[in-house]
Amino acid sequence: MDDSIRNSDRAPLPVGLYPHARKVGNLLFLSGVGPRKKDSKDIPGVELNQQGEIVSYDIEKQCRSVFENVRMILEDCGSSWEALVDVQVFLTNMKDDFKIFNKVYAEYFKDIQPCRTTIEINALPTPIAIELKCVAEL
Numbered sequence: 001m002d003d004s005i006r007n008s009d010r011a012p013l014p015v016g017l018y019p020h021a022r023k024v025g026n027l028l029f030l031s032g033v034g035p036r037k038k039d040s041k042d043i044p045g046v047e048l049n050q051q052g053e054i055v056s057y058d059i060e061k062q063c064r065s066v067f068e069n070v071r072m073i074l075e076d077c078g079s080s081w082e083a084l085v086d087v088q089v090f091l092t093n094m095k096d097d098f099k100i101f102n103k104v105y106a107e108y109f110k111d112i113q114p115c116r117t118t119i120e121i122n123a124l125p126t127p128i129a130i131e132l133k134c135v136a137e138l
Contacts, residue, residue: 008076011069012036015125021077023138028079030134032090034126035065043128054127059097062130063104070132079136084114088133094120097129 006021006028014020014031021030036043045061048054071081087109091097098118105116114134124131 006077008073010038010072010076012038012040020073023078026138027085028074028077028083028136028138030070030073030132030136032131032133033066033069033073034124034128034131035062035069036126036128037065043126046127046129048127052127057129059093059100059129060104062128063101066130066132067104067108070134074134074136079138082112083136083138084109084112084134085137086115086135087117089116089118090121090124090131090133091118092121092124092129094118101130 004023005019006023008020011020011033018031020033021028023029034043035045043062044065045058046054047056074080074083089101089105091101101118109116
């Protein structure tokens with residue numbers, strides 16, 4: 001296997017054929033990370049109906065979960081939370097969720113302040129409302 005490919009034993013498995021992260025030079029590029037929990041179909045803060053459609057969700061719980069997943073991947077792949085330099089945020093409902101997301105983000109990132117881009121998209125591959133794509137130093 002390519003030694004630039006990095007994975008975490010603590011984070012949820014990717015939903016496709018891609019690693020949690022890839023090392024290039026002194027940078028670690030994370031694949032998109034959502035709020036799912038490892039070895040579970042449950043998504044923190046999400047209630048689904050029997051058809052698998054979102055009935056309700058709590059964006060604050062999803063934010064906290066996705067941030068913890070990112071932290072685990074960074075640590076398990078040789079980096080750290082404090083080494084983050086760039087964060088891309090994908091939200092499925094900017095109008096309703098941005099204010100809460102921004103508040104929770106400020107709690108987690110106030111001391112490190114990586115660059116950030118926040119983008120609204122109409123869907124993610126699983127029934128989640130947020131996903132992060134990050135770059136960190138090694």
